[in-house]
Amino acid sequence: MEPNPIMAILKAYFQKFLSLLRIRATAAGLEVSDQVLRMARADKKGWRMEAVRLAPGVLEKGRIKDAAAFAAALEELRMRISGMRRKKKMINVAVSLSSVSIYSQTFTLPMMEGKDLDKAIDLNVQMASPVDIKQAYFGWQVLGRDEVNLRSEVSAAFVDKATVDEMTQALYAAGFVTVSVESRALALARILREEGSGIDTAKPLLLLNIDNIGIDFLIVRNGKLYFEYANLWTEVADEKGEVSAERFRAMLESSLRQVANFYAQHWSDALSGVVLSAAAFGDEATAAVADVLALPVSPLTFAVGTQEILPEWFVAFGCGLRGMGGKGGEINLSGSSAMDTFYEEQMVGFLMLWQVLVPAVLLLLVAVLVVADYFLVDTKKSIESQPAFVQHGAAMQEAAALEASSTAFNQQVSLIAAAEGEISTSYRLIADVNGLAAANAITVNHIAFQAAGAPVVVSGDARSAASIVAFKNALQGDSHFGAVVLSLADIQPDNAGGYTFSLSLPLSEVKF
DSSP: OOOOHHHHHHHHHHHHHHHHTTOOOOOEEEEEOSSEEEEEEEETTEEEEEEEEOOTTSEETTEESOHHHHHHHHHHHHHHSTTOSSOOOOEEEEEEETTSOOEEEEEEEESOOHHHHHHHHHHHHHHHOSSOGGGEEEEEEEEEEETTTTEEEEEEEEEEHHHHHHHHHHHHHTTEEEEEEEOHHHHHHHHHHHHOSSOOTTSOEEEEEEOSSEEEEEEEETTEEEEEEEEEHHHHOOTTSOOOHHHHHHHHHHHHHHHHHHHHHHOSSOOOEEEEEESSOHHHHHHHHHHHTOOOEEEOOOEETTEEOOGGGHHHHHHHHHHTTOOSOOOOOSOHHHHHHHHHHHHHHHHHHHHHHHHHHHHHHHHHHHHHHHHHHHHHHHHHTSHHHHHHHHHHHHHHHHHHHHHHHHHHHHHHHHHHHHHHHHHHHHHHHHHHHHHTTEEEEEEEEOSTTSEEEEEEEESSHHHHHHHHHHHHHOTTOOOOBOOGGGEEEOTTSOEEEEEEEEGGGOOO
16 A cells, blocks of 8 residues: 555654654664564663573564464553553564565666655665565665665665554554564664674674574665665574584584675675674584685674663664664665554553643643732732831821822812913903094993804993994994994984993904
8 A cells, every 4th residue: 555645744743743842752672583582671770681492483574373362462561561561552663573574675777866766765765675576565775875876775675564554553552663674684784883892883784693493694885774684593503493503514514604605796895804792602603604705704782871771682772772862764674554543542641641731731721820919919018018118108198199189279270271371362352442432422331242153242222323423433443343234223312312232243353
C-alpha cells in the first residue's frame, strides 16, 4: 500500500510541533530471535536489561509458529519491566529481527540532488529487490558523497512484508508499539559509531561479531554500514547441533577471505583493522584474523557510566540507542501500517498529557491568584495602618475639599459673567432710548421687553406731537435700531394739554 502523501505531511508537521514543545518519544531496544527476547531500556538509573527465553519451535526464522507461547513470552517480558506490571501504557520499541533474513545492497549513483536523486534511488531499489517489491518492505539511506568522482553511495535493505506485519501485530497486541525495524547489523554498526571507545571510525573497519545467533561480518566506513555477511550457528553446527573449535576456525577463515576479496573489489583504500565483539571463541577469532588478514584486532568493549554492556546485549542496546533519539535518516523496515500505529499512539499520548496538564495549570493559576489577592489585601492593610499613610490620607481629603470649593467658585463666576452680559445689553438699550428722549423733550414712562424675537415697546409723554415725531425720527436715525413703528393712532392728547404715545422697534434688529 502506497503511503498517503497528505498523511505524511500531517505527520511531519506533528513531529515538528512536538519538537517545538520539546516532546520526544523514546523507545526501548528489542531484539527478537528464535531463541530469546532481549530488551534494553533506559531510565533515570541507567540501562535496564531484561531477557525471556523462547522454547524451541515458538519462532522459526522469525516467523511465529506458536502464537500463544509467543504472546505469553511477550507478556512475561512486559511484566519484568519496572513500573509496567499494572499499567496499560503502551511501550515504544525499536526492533531488530535477528533471525529474519534481511537482504541489503550498496550501489553508487551519479551525483544528483532532490527529486532526481529520489527517482534514481527508487528505480535502483526496485531492480535490486530479491523478491517482488510489493511483497517486501524496503528502505534506503545515502551513505556518503564522493566529491572527487561525483557519485553518491546508497544502501538499501529489504525484508518480507508478511513477516514484519505478523511480528508488529503480535507486539502491539502485547502492549508494544513498533517504532522501527532494522537488521542486527545496523544496530551493531551504530554501537561502533556512537559508543566505540578508542576506535577511529573514520577509517574503514571490519566489525566481527560473535554471539548466540551466529557470526556477523560487517564492513563499516565512516561509521556507516556498507556491507554485511552472516553465518548462523545452524549453518555451522554438525548433526548433533554442536560447533567444534576446528569447524569454527575453518568456517571463520573461509568467510574472512570472502569478505576481504569483496572489499578489495569495491574499494581502493585498505581496511585499517578489525573490531571484535565476541561472546565466545574470542581467542580463536583473533588468531584467525591474524593469519588471514594480518590486521590489528581491537575489542569492542564499552560501558555506559559504571554499567558494563556484555556482547550478547549489543544488538538490543544498539536498537535502544536508536530509540533514545539517534540521528534520523537510517533505514526503517517497519512498514507504513506500523508507523501509522506509532503516530496514532503518539497522538493519543500527547492528548492524554494535555488532559492532565491543562487542569493542573488552571489550578496552579487559581492558586497563584488567590495568594496574590491575599498578599495585596494584607499589604494594603499594612500600609493604611502606618502613621504616614494616615497623614497623607488627611492631606488628600483636604485637597479634595479645596478642589470642590474651587469648582463651585468657578461655577459662580461663570454665572455672574453670563448675567453681567445680559444686563450690559439691556442697559445700553435703555440708555440710548433715554438719551434720545431727553434730547427731544420726551418723558419715557415704560420700556417693555416682551420675548426673544418680539418688538421692544416704548411709551411716554410729550408736550407736543412734533416732539414725538422728532423722537421717532431720532430713533430711526440711530444705527443701533431698526425700523421704528409709530402710527397716528398711537399718539393721543392727555388732560394736561400734552400727548401720550407708544412706539415699537423689533428686538431682532437691535445691534450692539
